[in-house]
Amino acid sequence: MSSLFRRKPMAPPEADANGHVLARTLSWPHLVALGVGAIVGTGILTLIGVGADRAGPSVILSFVIAGAICSCAALAYAEMATMIPTSGSAYTYSYVVLGEVIAWVIGWSLILEYSLVVSTVAVGWSGYAAPLLTPFGFPATLTQGPELGGLVNVPAIFIIAVVAALLSFGTKESATLNAVLVVVKLIALAVFVAVALPHFDAANFHPFTPFGFAKSVSPDGVERGVMAAAAIIFFAFYGFDAISTAAEETKNPGRDLAIGIVGSMVACVAIYMLVAVAAVGALSFTRFADSPEPLALILRGIGRPGFATFLAVSAVIALPTVLLGFLFGQSRIFFVMARDGLLPQALAKVSSRGTPVRITVMTAVLVSVIAGVMPIDAIAALANAGTLAAFTAVCVAMLVMRRRAPEAPRTFRAPAAWPVGIIGVLGCVYLFFSLPSRTQLYFVLWNAAGLLLYFAWGRRRASAMLG
Numbered sequence: 001m002s003s004l005f006r007r008k009p010m011a012p013p014e015a016d017a018n019g020h021v022l023a024r025t026l027s028w029p030h031l032v033a034l035g036v037g038a039i040v041g042t043g044i045l046t047l048i049g050v051g052a053d054r055a056g057p058s059v060i061l062s063f064v065i066a067g068a069i070c071s072c073a074a075l076a077y078a079e080m081a082t083m084i085p086t087s088g089s090a091y092t093y094s095y096v097v098l099g100e101v102i103a104w105v106i107g108w109s110l111i112l113e114y115s116l117v118v119s120t121v122a123v124g125w126s127g128y129a130a131p132l133l134t135p136f137g138f139p140a141t142l143t144q145g146p147e148l149g150g151l152v153n154v155p156a157i158f159i160i161a162v163v164a165a166l167l168s169f170g171t172k173e174s175a176t177l178n179a180v181l182v183v184v185k186l187i188a189l190a191v192f193v194a195v196a197l198p199h200f201d202a203a204n205f206h207p208f209t210p211f212g213f214a215k216s217v218s219p220d221g222v223e224r225g226v227m228a229a230a231a232i233i234f235f236a237f238y239g240f241d242a243i244s245t246a247a248e249e250t251k252n253p254g255r256d257l258a259i260g261i262v263g264s265m266v267a268c269v270a271i272y273m274l275v276a277v278a279a280v281g282a283l284s285f286t287r288f289a290d291s292p293e294p295l296a297l298i299l300r301g302i303g304r305p306g307f308a309t310f311l312a313v314s315a316v317i318a319l320p321t322v323l324l325g326f327l328f329g330q331s332r333i334f335f336v337m338a339r340d341g342l343l344p345q346a347l348a349k350v351s352s353r354g355t356p357v358r359i360t361v362m363t364a365v366l367v368s369v370i371a372g373v374m375p376i377d378a379i380a381a382l383a384n385a386g387t388l389a390a391f392t393a394v395c396v397a398m399l400v401m402r403r404r405a406p407e408a409p410r411t412f413r414a415p416a417a418w419p420v421g422i423i424g425v426l427g428c429v430y431l432f433f434s435l436p437s438r439t440q441l442y443f444v445l446w447n448a449a450g451l452l453l454y455f456a457w458g459r460r461r462a463s464a465m466l467g
Contacts, residue, residue, distance in 0.1 A: 005099030008092070008340070024249055028256035028263075031243050033179035035264025038239030038325025040185060044275050045124060045315050047233050049294035052285040054222065055229035056210040059285070060276050062229035063236070067269045069427035070237035073391040074265040075414035076398040076424055078258045081244040082411040083401065085253030088336035089244040089329065090390035090397075095340070097397040097404075101451075104458065106393045107337050108450035112443070113386030114330030115363070119371035120235070120383060121322045122156035126371075127293050128315040129155045156371040163323045164364035167331065168357045181321045188314030189271060191307060192295055193278045199302045200281035215434045223436050231434035234384050236272065239322070240265050241390065242329035258412035327367070331360040341461040342454070385435055385443035388428045395424035 026034075051059040080093045088095070091110055095103035123145075130143035133155065144150030166177065211224035215231075218224045243260045247253050279294065283301045288294040296315075299308035335356040338348035347359045398414060399421040414420050432440070 004101040007097070007099055008095040008103070024251050026246055026250045026256070027252070028259040030176070030179065031246060031250065031256055031260025032263050032267075033182050034246065034325050034328070035240045035243045035260050036267055037178050037182045037185070037321030038242045038329075039237060039264060039268040040182075040189070040239075040271055040322075044189070044236055044272055045128070045293075045295055045319065047124075047236055048276060048279055049288050049291040049297075051229040051233040052280070052294070053289035054211065054224045054232060055226050056207070056285050057205040057280050058209040058211075058213075058226050059229050059233070060273070060280060061209075062226050062233055063272055063276050065226070065230045065427075066234040066237050066431070067272065069424060069431065070234070070240075070391075071265060071269065072420045072424035072427065073238075073395060074240050074261055075420050076391075076395045077241060077244050078261040078412045079398050079410060079414045079417070080394055080401070081247055081257040081261065082254050083408065085247040085250070085257065086336070087245055087248040087332045089241050089333060090394045091333055092336060093397045094393045097400050098393065100459075101454070102393065104342060104454045105447055105450065106390055107333060107342065108447060108454075109386040109389040109443075110333050111330070111386075112446055113383050113390065114326050114333065115367050115370060116383035116386070117235070117326045118160065118323055118330065118363075118367040119156070121319060121326065122160050122367070122371040123153060125159050125316065125319040125323070126153050126155040128296065128312045128319065129159075131293070132312060132316065153371060157368045159320055159323060160327070160364050160368045160371060163320050163327055164360055167324065167328055168360050178321050178324050181318045184314055185318030185321060186271070188311050188318065189275055192299065192311055193274055195304055195307050196278040196282040196298060196302065199283075200278070202281070204281055204284050225434075227430070227434040228436075231384060231431045234387070234431055237265075237268065238387050238391075239268075239325055241387075242325045245329040245332040248332075254411035262412075327360070327363060330367075331356055331363050334359045334363060342458040345461075382439050382442055385432060385439055388432045388435075389443075392425050392428045395421045395428070 048059065051062055055062050077089075081089075084093055084096055086092055088107075089110065091103055091107035094106045126143055130138075130140070133143065134140055141150045142152060142154040145153050209226060211218065211226075211228075213226045215223050215225045215228040240261045243257065243264065247257055250256050275295075279288070279298055283298045287301055288297045291297045293312065293315075296308040296312045299305070299311060334343065335348055337343045338345055338359065347362065348356065349358050350356055398417060401408065402417055402421075
């Protein structure tokens with residue numbers, strides 16, 4: 001039993017015996033852009049419609065709750081990332097602090113999270129791209145999965161392939177292009193706010209909580225309420241954890257990781273609140289609830305079709321930044337698990353440019369299959385389950401290290417660590433139980449299958465690696 005909780009040493013990545021080391025090419029501006037690019041995207045451009053369908057105008061309160069919980073997790077991530085500046089994010093922190101079997105569960109949950117996040121973003125991108133393609137004769141049945149009446153979502157698969165090719169080419173080059181596209185995305189959101197705010201109507205906020213606060217099942221079978229919406233649009237706030245997966249590729253991780261994680265989170269909370277207030281105030285939530293392109297629909301609804309087209313084109317151009325951030329993160333988590341022996345080590349091979357090409361291609365194939373056939377709300381809910389598990393583990397790891405090694409060097413120390421950590425843990429647990437019941441069941445089944453794989457295959461190979 002003790003071997004289940006053996007801990008990985010806090011060794012630098014250069015200590016890896018097989019020479020599987022990633023190239024250090026990133027600085028803090030790259031990390032802030034990676035975080036903003038990953039956070040600001042599908043959540044505000046598409047999932048605000050899903051959230052409004054579940055909470056009505058109080059979707060704004062859902063954003064506040066989800067943002068507060070994510071902020072606590074972000075502070076824990078910043079402290080742990082500077083203490084353990086290697087790739088792997090929550091998986092690595094769990095392995096070093098909590099033990100191998102916990103690390104496996106978190107790593108397996110992160111595989112679920114990142115796979116489904118990339119798929120969700122790709123489907124969201126397709127929702128904005130499809131109206132621009134169909135006038136040119138592109139078949140509508142090839143822009144949606146079977147559950148929505150189509151055959152396969154070809155635009156979603158296409159954009160995943162493009163981003164995977166870019167990541168395989170080089171990390172620094174990908175990060176530089178990402179920074180440019182983030183600026184495009186922020187300009188588009190600024191234009192939306194400037195156009196929508198003059199149409200603000202306080203009547204659109206009444207009743208503010210038509211479906212109540214706690215999760216409940218409505219007559220049409222949909223789970224609604226402020227917390228039900230928060231559990232879904234929680235997806236809109238994470239992305240900063242992708243920054244922590246870049247630790248091994250950061251030039252000065254002790255300084256730059258904290259700047260990237262905390263800086264991107266603060267900026268994105270402010271952006272989200274402004275956009276959400278402008279959206280709900282400009283048009284009744286019943287008119288854009290569950291739309292795949294809610295912000296563009298709002299602009300058309302207030303008689304600004306030209307700006308709606310501008311926003312849609314900007315989303316098509318800039319949403320790939322979210323894909324880049326999460327596909328980057330997932331490939332690095334796969335990479336570290338393979339390097340540790342929990343996945344086939346052949347996947348940890350690094351190209352001459354210092355990028356894990358094999359794992360990136362494998363990841364792209366996996367998420368393309370999901371994005372091609374599944375609807376966005378089902379994907380996002382299941383992705384959130386994996387994220388909540390990871391965030392809980394990082395908050396616990398921070399508190400354990402505060403008790404186990406209180407004097408250990410910490411370039412960044414989370415303020416009020418115990419209240420922050422406890423709020424992060426309790427908030428994530430509450431949001432998990434606010435997810436759809438089917439999502440909770442799928443998450444349990446996913447991890448049950450993962451534990452079978454661990455005991456049948458991964459445990460022995462990890463033993464050989466750690467000794």
